[in-house]
Amino acid sequence: MEKVYLDRFAKIKAEMTLRGIDALLVTDFYSIWYLSGIWNEPYERMYVLYVPVEGSVKLFANRLFNIPANNFETIWYSDSDDCVGILSSHIAEKGKVGVDKTWSARFLIPLMQKNQNVSFVLGSDCVDNVRARKDLKEIELMKEASRINDVVIEKAMAYVHKGVTELEVAEFVAEQFKKEGAEGPSFETIVSFGANAADPHHEPDGTVVQEGDCVLIDMGCRKDHYVSDMTRTAFFKSAPEEYTKIHDIVREANEKAEAFVRPGVPLCEIDAVARSYISDAGYGEYFTHRLGHFCGQTEHEQGDVSAANKDVAKEGMIFSIEPGIYLPGKFGVRIEDLVLVTKDGCEPLNHVDKHWKIIG
Amino acid sequence: MEKVYLDRFAKIKAEMTLRGIDALLVTDFYSIWYLSGIWNEPYERMYVLYVPVEGSVKLFANRLFNIPANNFETIWYSDSDDCVGILSSHIAEKGKVGVDKTWSARFLIPLMQKNQNVSFVLGSDCVDNVRARKDLKEIELMKEASRINDVVIEKAMAYVHKGVTELEVAEFVAEQFKKEGAEGPSFETIVSFGANAADPHHEPDGTVVQEGDCVLIDMGCRKDHYVSDMTRTAFFKSAPEEYTKIHDIVREANEKAEAFVRPGVPLCEIDAVARSYISDAGYGEYFTHRLGHFCGQTEHEQGDVSAANKDVAKEGMIFSIEPGIYLPGKFGVRIEDLVLVTKDGCEPLNHVDKHWKIIG
Numbered sequence: 001m002e003k004v005y006l007d008r009f010a011k012i013k014a015e016m017t018l019r020g021i022d023a024l025l026v027t028d029f030y031s032i033w034y035l036s037g038i039w040n041e042p043y044e045r046m047y048v049l050y051v052p053v054e055g056s057v058k059l060f061a062n063r064l065f066n067i068p069a070n071n072f073e074t075i076w077y078s079d080s081d082d083c084v085g086i087l088s089s090h091i092a093e094k095g096k097v098g099v100d101k102t103w104s105a106r107f108l109i110p111l112m113q114k115n116q117n118v119s120f121v122l123g124s125d126c127v128d129n130v131r132a133r134k135d136l137k138e139i140e141l142m143k144e145a146s147r148i149n150d151v152v153i154e155k156a157m158a159y160v161h162k163g164v165t166e167l168e169v170a171e172f173v174a175e176q177f178k179k180e181g182a183e184g185p186s187f188e189t190i191v192s193f194g195a196n197a198a199d200p201h202h203e204p205d206g207t208v209v210q211e212g213d214c215v216l217i218d219m220g221c222r223k224d225h226y227v228s229d230m231t232r233t234a235f236f237k238s239a240p241e242e243y244t245k246i247h248d249i250v251r252e253a254n255e256k257a258e259a260f261v262r263p264g265v266p267l268c269e270i271d272a273v274a275r276s277y278i279s280d281a282g283y284g285e286y287f288t289h290r291l292g293h294f295c296g297q298t299e300h301e302q303g304d305v306s307a308a309n310k311d312v313a314k315e316g317m318i319f320s321i322e323p324g325i326y327l328p329g330k331f332g333v334r335i336e337d338l339v340l341v342t343k344d345g346c347e348p349l350n351h352v353d354k355h356w357k358i359i360g
Numbered sequence: 361m362e363k364v365y366l367d368r369f370a371k372i373k374a375e376m377t378l379r380g381i382d383a384l385l386v387t388d389f390y391s392i393w394y395l396s397g398i399w400n401e402p403y404e405r406m407y408v409l410y411v412p413v414e415g416s417v418k419l420f421a422n423r424l425f426n427i428p429a430n431n432f433e434t435i436w437y438s439d440s441d442d443c444v445g446i447l448s449s450h451i452a453e454k455g456k457v458g459v460d461k462t463w464s465a466r467f468l469i470p471l472m473q474k475n476q477n478v479s480f481v482l483g484s485d486c487v488d489n490v491r492a493r494k495d496l497k498e499i500e501l502m503k504e505a506s507r508i509n510d511v512v513i514e515k516a517m518a519y520v521h522k523g524v525t526e527l528e529v530a531e532f533v534a535e536q537f538k539k540e541g542a543e544g545p546s547f548e549t550i551v552s553f554g555a556n557a558a559d560p561h562h563e564p565d566g567t568v569v570q571e572g573d574c575v576l577i578d579m580g581c582r583k584d585h586y587v588s589d590m591t592r593t594a595f596f597k598s599a600p601e602e603y604t605k606i607h608d609i610v611r612e613a614n615e616k617a618e619a620f621v622r623p624g625v626p627l628c629e630i631d632a633v634a635r636s637y638i639s640d641a642g643y644g645e646y647f648t649h650r651l652g653h654f655c656g657q658t659e660h661e662q663g664d665v666s667a668a669n670k671d672v673a674k675e676g677m678i679f680s681i682e683p684g685i686y687l688p689g690k691f692g693v694r695i696e697d698l699v700l701v702t703k704d705g706c707e708p709l710n711h712v713d714k715h716w717k718i719i720g
Contacts, residue, residue, distance in 0.1 A: 080667040106461035290439045307440040
């Protein structure tokens with residue numbers, strides 16, 4: 001096995017031992033790729049990497065999957081087999097077995113019925129805590145995906161012109177990602193004009209930009225298995241003063257939070273820095289979501305920067321810092337970077353200016 | 361509540377009663393749309409429609425979701441709340457609670473720990489069995505999505521020309537879907553030239569078509585919440601005789617299976633009709649997957665046409681009939697229609713000729 005995988009397994013087994021978990025059912029296909037280099041999207045079919053603390057790793061795969069020769073004993077099943085029954089007979093009969101958080105009830109409930117002496121617990125933290133701290137190769141790939149994101153968001157803002165719709169801007173972003181060497185967007189690009197920006201999850205539609213509108217673009221691309229994610233908010237042709245002041249508040253909240261990031265700081269305190277700044281400015285009730293989320297192979301990995309998360313920042317973590325203020329029916333602004341936790345602070349992966357500006 | 365939803369709830373409660381299920385946690389967002397008209401993709405956040413046999417339906421939603429005014433008591437939570445704790449306190453304390461097959465362990469395992477007197481079972485059949493039989497409105501939408509698919513596959517086959525790559529054909533298909541009024545592909549279009557077709561799940565890449573290659577296109581589009589799915593296999597410039605004979609076998613297997621479909625026939629027997637025909641022709645080991653799958657809001661809904669499925673066909677069901685033969689490293693052919701089970705047989709939703717032909 002290559003050293004990179006040996007290192008990852010060793011770290012995961014240390015997490016398992018810490019939690020008294022005897023074996024893991026790793027089912028997240030990103031995690032399986034992370035541990036093996038095997039890329040397979042199983043859709044609704046069962047796909048499991050069984051990782052006991054002692055003993056050998058086994059891979060359970062449908063014959064239809066395109067699984068290359070690999071380092072593990074591979075146990076194949078067909079569509080007509082009872083796949084949970086096969087899994088049940090190969091795993092521990094008792095002890096504590098950790099299950100991935102995304103594993104679905106269709107497999108978990110019948111497996112629990114078959115292996116009644118096993119204590120099933122959530123086990124994906126064992127993998128996710130390791131995945132949360134990117135190694136050097138991963139950091140290089142994340143920086144490249146964010147470099148492309150920086151280039152394309154500037155092109156997208158420059159592309160916004162009289163008569164353009166949100167959907168057209170989103171399609172422009174998708175084309176530019178490919179031109180710059182990414183595989184495409186890693187999530188549906190959010191383009192929100194004016195009052196649409198008051199919904200943080202607005203989907204781009206046929207709305208045409210109007211003078212004085214805010215233009216919020218939240219976008220990310222995927223390249224070589226890793227993604228980027230950033231948001232900038234500008235104004236089209238002119239900027240109402242009330243809204244530029246709010247934009248300044250959000251940018252300052254973003255900057256203060258980023259300045260506060262360093263190893264050892266609880267993630268909830270990073271959230272609190274931005275949140276209390278926005279609250280003190282009188283807009284607390286309009287900042288309706290957590291400050292950030294972890295990012296890596298997907299734009300939402302395990303872990304977030306929220307009031308509920310008491311975990312501390314550690315070197316190698318990459319997460320978003322994205323405060324926002326949303327005035328229902330009127331206006332919204334969000335400013336988001338990805339940041340990498342370094343030895344003594346953090347390094348933003350995005351370098352596009354964050355001040356409000358007028359475009360168009 | 362509109363009659364369409366009242367009817368659907370009544371059918372689902374009948375299924376629950378039949379199984380002794382006291383309440384359902386409906387979490388599949390397609391099912392929630394089906395029961396409410398509320399379209400919301402919750403990503404990793406908790407989203408539950410609680411449906412007791414007796415008592416009122418409740419909707420559990422994150423404040424971030426864009427949920428319109430609706431017919432249900434809506435219980436909101438925020439990212440900083442213990443959402444499973446909130447759910448736990450609002451649902452039955454005992455009895456049998458059915459869980460959707462796709463609900464993830466991240467919610468199910470902690471809910472099981474909190475509500476230890478509840479017996480959690482797989483419950484989504486109660487909804488899926490109703491969703492499997494399309495009502496008139498759904499049939500109309502499915503026919504429209506398949507009509508577009510018919511138009512676009514003929515254009516795509518006509519587009520295949522010297523020098524073209526699989527990816528270019530897939531992109532052409534995506535463009536044509538939009539031109540014809542669909543929202544886009546409902547899954548990643550499969551375009552496989554020559555030996556690539558031997559992998560039923562091949563992803564289109566930079567492979568350039570060569571004279572004598574088979575050209576397999578498996579595609580579907582989405583329009584107004586419903587999808588289509590079909591496959592045709594042609595030959596570029598010339599057709600090796602060995603492969604045209606195999607194509608004939610697959611087409612005949614498809615036709616025999618479709619002719620066999622009618623209410624009351626076990627789905628496994630439909631699979632057997634195609635499979636035994638291919639086996640008798642000497643290619644049984646090269647038909648490596650089930651004959652078909654159900655289709656509706658997504659291209660893979662609950663239910664399949666496989667050796668393992670003893671359920672019988674019922675009027676209103678829509679599923680695929682897609683036999684294939686795959687010769688590793690050499691060649692592959694698959695021919696797929698969607699069919700609607702009618703009172704006394706079935707109606708294919710696809711009308712494109714299935715015989716092999718030479719294109720380019």
